[in-house]
Amino acid sequence: MSDSSRGQAPPAPTPLPIPVVDNHCHLDIGRDGEPVPVAEQVAAAARVGVNRLVQVGCDRESARWTVGILDDHPALLGGVAIHPNEAPKHADAGELDEALAEIEELAAHPRVRVIGETGLDYFRTGPDGVAAQHESFRAHIAIARRTGLALQIHDRDAHDDVLRILAEEETPERVVLHCFSGDMEMARECVRRGYFLSFAGTVTFKNARDLRNALAVTPLEHLLVETDAPYLTPSPHRGQLNAPYLVPHTVRAMAETLNVAVPTLCEALSANSEAVYGPW
Incomplete structure (x- = not known):
């Protein structure tokens, strides 16, 4: 793929028959330039049946930005956290406790419904x-747990420790494995614990057979979908700029793997999102 094609926005997919939620995106992050204005991203997503989004801020600056836009965009709910890659930097600077305290303060906004990622x-x-x-x-x-908000988990090359720590701690009622990347055994364990598994564009990749196998053993009532935009663009546009309006590609790939009708999956994804995050 050429560098020029990487910077182009893919065409809009066929709209979904029933609206769903992009339950994890980063509207404040651009690739190779400024991010697309929030209103444009929200409108483009709505036109293809993605009418609600969870905007996630995962450092102090982006968490503040997230809280600052929520009241202006009814389609958005927010998540705030210190990303695991940021935690060592704060610890080295002696300010991890300060950063965590700010996250808890920001989480008091009524449209913040997620602690994560x-x-x-x-x-x-x-x-x-x-x-x-x-x-x-x-x-x-x-x-x-203190705020009563859902917990969104980032897990990269750390499956065993993530599950161990979640088992050791008193977790909140609603736990989401964002951009699930585990195998069938991990999927079954997460379902056994009552967690939600959120699948991103990676499930559409040709080499993601193990991930599709994990999806196949996950009951509908435990499923969510996301973009993680601007990253992880689904096939057939892998490598180009991702955005919430591309969710239908992932939903249709999930429906094929699960051997369920697209409207049936859409209904489940919408209901599960509201069960996790509440009404918009």
Whole structure:
């Protein structure tokens, strides 16, 4: 794919028959330039049946930005957290407690319904950062429990430790594995615990057979869908700029894997989103 095509917005897919929620996106992040204005992203998504979005701010600046836009866009709910890759930086600067306190303050906004994305990421953080990630993860779990908000988990190359810490802590009622990346065994364990599994564009990739197998064993009542925009653009536009309006590609791929009708999956995804986050 050429560099020029990477910077182009893919065409809009065929609209979904029943509206769904993009339950994790980063509207404040652009790739190779400024992000698309929020109102444009919301309108483009609504035209294809993605009429509600969860905007996630995962550092102090983006968490403030998220809270600042929620009242202006009824289609949005918000999530706030310190991303696991940011936790060691705050710990090294002696300000992790201060950052976590600000996240809890921002979470008081009535349209913030998520503490996340939090969790563990061993892909970019070396062994020296693991302790800070664990500390931050446990603190976010406690914030979600105190505030009564849903918890969204980021898990990259850290499946065992994520599940272990969640088992050790008193978790909130609603836990979401954002951009689920585990195998069938992990999916079954998460379902057993009552967690929700959110699938992103990665499930559409040709080499994602293990991920589709995990999806196949996940009951409808535990499923969510997301973009993680501007990242993880679904096929057939992998490598180009992702945005909430591309959710229909992922929904249709999920329906095919699950062998269910697209409207049936859409109904489940919408109902599950409101069960996790409440009404918009």
